[in-house]
Amino acid sequence: MSGAVATAEPIGRRNWLKPSIARERRWALWASYIVLVFFAIGFLAPPYFELVTALKTSQQIGSGKDPWFTAHPYFGNFIGIITNPDFQTFFLNTVKVTLIVVVLTLAMSILAAYALARMRFFGSHAFATGVFLTYLVPESLLFIPLFKVLSFLHLINSTWCLVLVWPTLSVPFCTWIMIGYFSSIPKELDEAAMIDGASHLQMLWKIFIPVALPGIIAATIFAFTVCWGDFLYPLAYLFTGKQMVLTAGIVSDLIHGDVLDWGHIMAANVVASAPPVIIYAFLMDYYIAGLTAGATKG
């Protein structure tokens, strides 16, 4: 190598530099994995702890020994919670209302996004901005006046009130993502369709929805997550077990029940958290693509 340096200076220097960059890269890779492992442990410890607690008998939990491990997993809590009629009611209520709101959200946001992305009308630009601003409004700013509005409509302590209030959380952002996706569709496509005599609805149905399907998937996941996980509205507006949904039901009803059975509560937690986790496991990429196109809650 020293001979090479004597004959060709620049090449020699590069040879000397290259391994150092490679070494630096290797170090960076190792350091990255160490940091990742450290944070992964911290991030996954709470869900892991919930799962372990759910797999223990109440004697094991009460003994306070080894809270982080269990040698003999016990599935009684899961069986107990799945056959618990209260929990079944919460689950069915949540599924029912969430599905309705997701469908409503998609219908409202796709129609509005199409109009805002493609058809200019008086104040459409300001309205699009307004939609984004609405998305920034947190639910805790409005839950008290909405309580009065809902009691005027006799919807307090009825699961159906969520069909009314949840779209305020989901529709603005879904509209915003869909405007982005629709705007990215080339104008030539709908001009061609227009010349062929397609109506607006046909264009929407035959061109925009199929082409913007990734965006629609992202919007669906967003609407689903927001509804499934919402806690403030159900807690503020629902009181009796028959009307409850999962989040508020587990927190208020199961806890304030007769005994504080942590194995049961954690099993309920795991079952209630499963649907969003499963959906993300399969559709994460769509969601992240849609998310990074806008900017969302966290």
Add this chain to the structure above:
Amino acid sequence: MADGTTGISADALHGFAPSVRRGGLRRFAQRRSTIAVLMCLPLIALIAGLVVYPFFYSIYLSMLSRDATRFIGLFNYRYLLRSDTFDLVIFQSCFFAITAVFFKALIGFILAHVMHNISGRDQRIWRGLLLIPWVIPPALSTLGFWWMLSGNYSAVNWILGQFGIPQVAWLSNTWTARLWVAGVNVWYGTPFFMIMYLATLKSVPDQLYEAAAIDGATWLQKIRFISLPMLRNIISITVLFSLIVTFANFDIVQILTTGAPADTTHVFATYAFQLGIQGGNISLGAAVSLFIFPILAVFSIFILRGVGRRAREGM
């Protein structure tokens, strides 16, 4: 371009064939915008009826007396600002939001870089794992945290006990409770920052980092002179955004402490809930939750500017 002149001629030739065609066109344009408004109508109704109207109604409510019979102006606000408990609520809301957002952004920034170093399949797996806290409904995971922390024989104390550290009543001391409330929010929100920064990092050309490496830049210099400038816009959007959301957070405080010990961990949302829904004093509750509005108003202007810039840059 020659709109004015053709307009006059169309008027003059009223009733003739060309003007009929113009009228048809105009009607078509009208119909187009009518359709557009109709398509937006559900959304307009939703926003007007369930966001804008409740907001103004909330202002009106906050000026009523407890039994909602008398108009008392700003008395509720004066009452709140003079009460010691509300001072604590204001302090804790700011402390909670600023601490949590700072650490979410910092850890998210670090994790995004770390994640960017590893490639392909591995990155997907790690990203999936680290996203889990953000995927679980926060109300449910906070319940798990509560069980992890409550009581002297909590799971966290058990770990400390293995290292011979004495037990701490985490949720009964003001400052440990405040830190845990913020900590749970950091745990929940960091993955969001991570994926936003990671997505933006991927759009930064690799050549920039390679050129810096050849010039002998340290990793700190690479972050200082490449990552930070390239990510500046998305950092400001996410931080402002998260400040609004965290400032208005409800779930975590409500479940973890419900304001205890002695109202020192209450934030605006939980205090409004306690006064307005549980205590039945709707007007005072409305006044408390309206304190969220100023920060929302100021920050959303900056967010709009940032999002506009992002759209122009096509990122």
